[in-house]
Amino acid sequence: MAVAGVMGVQSQGALACPKHLAGYNQDTNRFGVGPDWDTVDVHIDKRVLHELYLPAFKASIQEADAASIMCSYNMLNGFFACENDWLLNTTLRQEWGFQGFVVADWYFSTRSTVGAVMAGLDISMPGGSLEDSYGFPAYYGDLLVKAVDNGTIPASRIDDMVARVWRYMFKLGVVDNSLTGDAESVARTHAHLDLAQKMAEDGSVLLKNDDRTLPLSPQKYSHVAVFGVDGTNQSQVTENHGGFVIDTTMVVQSPLDALKQRASKEGNMTVTYAEAYPGTGEFPTVPSTMFVNDVLNVTYYTTTDFSGPINQTDFVPNITSASYPEELWVSWPQVFSCVYEGTFKANTSGTYHFSLTGQGDAILYINGQVIANMSKANFGNTVQGIADLTAGDEVSLSLNYSMGYSLSTGAYGVTLGLDVGNEARDEEAISLAEKADLSIFFASDRHSEGVDSNIGLSLPGDQDAVISRIAKRSKKTVVILNTNSAILMPWINEVDAVIQSWYGGQQIGLALGRLLFGDISPSGKLPVTFPKTLDDAIKITSDLYLPYEEGLNVGYRWYDEHKVDPLFSFGHGLTYSTFELGNVAVHLTDSTATSGPELVICSTTLTNTGTVPASEVVQLYVSYPEAASEPPKLLKAFSKVHLEAGHSTDVLLQVLMDDLRIWSEQKEDWDFVHGEYSFLVGFSASEIKVEGKMVL
Structure with a gap:
């Protein structure tokens, strides 16, 4: 993917910039908290x-x-990645022969002048002084000039920095060729829409399909009920909930509208809709009338950790990001935290959905229990929590807020929102589920830049409970997951089919319509493993010192090594057809005869044994000799093959001998381990069908 992406970008005369080098696998503590900004230190051998x-x-x-x-x-x-000499000089330049330039990510990547320059950082971003905003000087401004003038940084290094930037600007024609298009150009061409639709179709993964629940047809289902706001125009199609992406992607057609349109064409099929769940967004601000005496007490501190000293106390009618005293709307490094306290009144019995929207750190407590946790949000974010209350209940409510992780000066804060679960909404959903031949529930999470999950792998709010209630009343139930990664599915045995559609983009409605009605067979495969429970997943922490103790056992390798059965394996994905693999043959090419690299070639036969055309991804995993100390098996090749029903084809999977080498820390170089290798061919990491062996 990296190679194809770079070649595609640079074929258009633009400079590609792969990122982020290296070990950047979480947003939690990526900057740290102001005013010190201590970032996470990952330790990887x-x-x-x-x-x-x-x-x-x-x-x-x-x-x-x-x-x-x-x-x-x-x-x-x-060492900070942008002043890591081993990473940028020894590895990047000396070992790999990199001739381009190294650029820092925005703001917090650059932490010094001399250290960063001499370690290999060529461009610091965004330039200018950050001292007024975050307490950072402009390390590559006047300080760089002074370092050159006093001889701390040699002029030859400055020449190298400049040459590295200009080298590729000339090489790719940036200097010689004029720009094409402009900022007002419309990029939504028919070709782009077609590509977006194909990506949504090919990327969606059919996880479960008991008793051929899908595809839909009027012969099987005359009434289909759709639930969940993600099935409407509120569909989570892009990162428009935070980070630097603030424009909503154009949704050509919602999944609900696409299903209705397709059902109309089919005839003898009706599609109806009920909300069932209020969604993952921000709810209306909790009004003062929901609090005893219509107020909350708030205490402001001059630190980010509520340790004092107290700046001031006040009374406020509700909790909003606009309610802070004017003197607190200041720039870094001035910081504050605050605690809201009051008594919340439950007017009706039911499930109360609370939302926290803002930047920074916020935790909502009711009767001392954590209800919602907005953790370390650098940019705007919304999280939710629920509480079941009885009419007349008066419960203690407190909210701790710290602006320490917020990155927008003058725009920090938190707003407490509320949606009271209403009986009519629940009754409408249950009634519709009982009447329909099949129910489709659109579930979603909410993620963006600067936000890691703070609720484990669970769906936000009470979506799990709603799915379970609908499934128990439905004849058949399909769940569509608009989530960014693996989730837990406590309801998996209660539903009949599950499609993982991720954040499917602007064409997700049309794509799901075609997939659900069987115009095309699903062909996506999971790039991650879905665990059965959170205890089955690798444990992570929010500590600033973060050793990667799992070593090479990442993802499916960890499950293999610890003999843990996942809910859905890496590489898993069903189709509307069935496939079989023939025996595998393994042979080694003669590099002297072919004048090419030495290859291990595995050949097998794939047959579509079903009744519809479909695509299958044949996957090759390699098991190493024990002396290599590698995980039980490693994915080394795969091939996506489309076949008509009843047809067969030969499939060749090849692996470079060089790609079978391991890194020797003793030799500080790549090394080959001799012995017997197993070549495992199948349809996922846990669905190996055939095996071949060879001594190498």
Whole structure:
């Protein structure tokens, strides 16, 4: 992917910039908290770096000639990534032969002048002084000039920095060719829409399909009920909930409208809709009338951790980001935290959906229990929590807010919202589920830049409970997951089919319509493993010191190593057809005869044994000799094959001998382990069908 992406960008005369080098695998503590901004220090041994975290960057340079590389915010093995001499000089330039320039990510990546320049950072971003905003000087401004003038940084290094930038600007024609298009150009061409639709179709994964519940047809279902706001125009199609992306992607057609239109064409099928769940967005601000005496007490502190001293106390009618005293709307490094306290009144019995929207850190408590946790949000974010209350209940409510992780001066704060679960909404959903032949529930999470999940892998709010209630009343139930990663599915045995559509983009409605009605067969495969429970997943922490103790056992490798059965394996994905693999043959090419690289070639036969055309992804995993100390098996090749019903074809999967090498920390180089290798061919990491062996 890295090679193809770089080549595609640079074929258009633009400079590609693979990022982030290296070990940048979480947003939690990527900057740290102001005013100190202590970032996470990830510790990864060199073998793991070379075998897992660096190969994509290496390939983008040696195979695609990337013009630039962006270094990351985090520290790597005790050094900031953008002033890590081993990473930027020894590895990037000396070992890989990188001729382009290294650019820092925005704001917090650059932490010094001399250290960063001499370690290999060529461009610091965004330039100018950050002292007024975040307490950072402009390390590459006047300080750089002074360092050159006093001889701390040699002029030859400045020449090298400039040459590295200009080299690719000339090489790719940026200097010689005029720009095409302009900022007002419309990029939504028919070709782009077609590509967006194909990506949504090919990327959606059919996880479960009991008793051929899908595809839909009037012969099987005359009445289909759709639930969940993500089935409407509120569909989570892009990162428009935070970060730097603030424009909503154009949704050509919502999934609900696409289903209605398609059902109308089919005839003898009706599609109806009920909300069932209020969604994952921000709810209306809790009014003062919901609090005893119509007020809350708020205490402001001059630190980010509520440790004092107290700045002031006040009474407020509600909690909004606009309610802070004017003197607190200041720039960094001035910081504050505050605690709201009051008594909340439940007017009706039911499930109360609370939302926290804002930037920074916020935790909502009711009767001392954590209800919602907005953790370390650099930009705007919304999280939700629920509480079941009885009419007449008066419960203690407190909210702790810290602006420490907020990155927008003058725009920090938190707003407390509320949606009271109403009986009519629940009754409408249950009634519709009982009447329909099949129910489709659109579930979603809410993620964006600067936000990691703070509720484990669960769906936000009470979506799990709503899915379960609908499934128990429905004849058949399909769940569509608009989520950005793996989630837990406590209701998996109660539903008949599940499609993982991720954040499917602007054409997701049309794509799901075609997939659900069987115009095309699903062909997507999981790029991650879905665990059965949170205890089955690798444990992570929010500590600033973060050793990657799993080593090489990342993802499916970890499940294999610990013999844990996942809910859905890496590489899993069903189709509307069935496939079989023939025996596998393994042979080694003669590099002297072919004048090419030495290859291991695995050949097998794939047959579509079903009744409809479909695509299958044949996957090749390799099991190493024990002396290699590798995980139980590693994905080394795959091939996506489309076949008509009843047809067969030969499939060749090849692996470079060089790609079977492991990194030797003793030799500080790549090494080949001799012995017997197993070549495992199948349809997922846990669905191996055939095996071949060879001594290499």
